[in-house]
Amino acid sequence: MTVTDILTPLRAQSPLVHCITNYVAMNIAANVVLAAGASPAMLHAVEEITDFTPISGALTINIGTLSAPWVVGMISAAETANTHNIPWVFDPVAHFVSNYRKGVAQDILSLRPTILRGNASEILALAGEAGSGKGADSGDAVEAAEAVGVALARKFGSVVAITGPVDLVTDGTRTARVAGGSEIMPQVTALGCSLTALMGAYAAVGPAFDAALGALAHFKVAGGMAARQASGPGSFQVHFLDALAAVKPDDLHEVVVA
Ligand SMILES: Nc1ncnc2c1ncn2[C@@H]1O[C@H](COP(=O)(O)OP(=O)(O)OP(=O)(O)O)[C@@H](O)[C@H]1O
Numbered sequence: 001m002t003v004t005d006i007l008t009p010l011r012a013q014s015p016l017v018h019c020i021t022n023y024v025a026m027n028i029a030a031n032v033v034l035a036a037g038a039s040p041a042m043l044h045a046v047e048e049i050t051d052f053t054p055i056s057g058a059l060t061i062n063i064g065t066l067s068a069p070w071v072v073g074m075i076s077a078a079e080t081a082n083t084h085n086i087p088w089v090f091d092p093v094a095h096f097v098s099n100y101r102k103g104v105a106q107d108i109l110s111l112r113p114t115i116l117r118g119n120a121s122e123i124l125a126l127a128g129e130a131g132s133g134k135g136a137d138s139g140d141a142v143e144a145a146e147a148v149g150v151a152l153a154r155k156f157g158s159v160v161a162i163t164g165p166v167d168l169v170t171d172g173t174r175t176a177r178v179a180g181g182s183e184i185m186p187q188v189t190a191l192g193c194s195l196t197a198l199m200g201a202y203a204a205v206g207p208a209f210d211a212a213l214g215a216l217a218h219f220k221v222a223g224g225m226a227a228r229q230a231s232g233p234g235s236f237q238v239h240f241l242d243a244l245a246a247v248k249p250d251d252l253h254e255v256v257v258a
């Protein structure tokens, strides 16, 4: 399967991406979206949703550091996106760590995100399967979550992206895998959250499956480039932003393996 070139229109249009994300991810996610070529805005107050979500090219919702007032904003933003046909991406960070978070994740999922993006432990737990996730970090293999990913895609009409050493994306019928990147990537916090934000930018300019695949490939290519320059997780972050900006549309085909 080849990657449809959505990166060219992404950079040409630089879509506005409304990101509701966590305190850990806000800065790096905004920098990732900018480096790739789009325009992020981080806001979550329910009072701003009716003005802001409809003028955005896409919405992303990440529950990494949630609290009750934020949840009201998240639900309102997802409903507003649905009303206005704005694509939105859901990242159910560590939703299995508390009953509260579990319930919030199911409430947001029931609103049928355009794309669901999580690590293998998060995707497994959405279907009630006990995995080995440790907080925000995955303890499960992507392959172990594949069947659940396909079932969730069919149930909610979402494209499901499961990340790890080899990423998997499915719409319930088609499946593609993306290899590459670097073992340093999970050692840098909030890179998955940043990928969710970038997926929003891709979804603003292309169909959901192609958008998810394009964003996954963009991360893997940039991760590989950055790892060749970096001497550890710290310098990796700097090189990763440079690499995201340097990636060319044709580079993305190299990492799609099936
Ligand atoms: N072992 C690995 N080798 C290569 N790439 C990896 C590896 N683990 C993760 N990645 C890549 O790192 C990026 C983030 O995926 P990951 O599964 O770590 O997200 P996450 O657990 O949600 O992260 P976070 O919650 O810290 O934001 C993806 O692009 C993924 O392909």
Ligand SMILES: Cc1ncsc1CCO
Binding pocket: 022, 024, 025, 064, 065, 093, 136, 189, 190, 191, 193
């Ligand atoms: C470490 C961490 N804790 C809550 S959100 C987050 C960022 C990675 O998901």
Ligand SMILES: [Mg+2]
Binding pocket: 091, 093, 094, 118, 119, 136, 192, 193
């Ligand atoms: Mg995550």
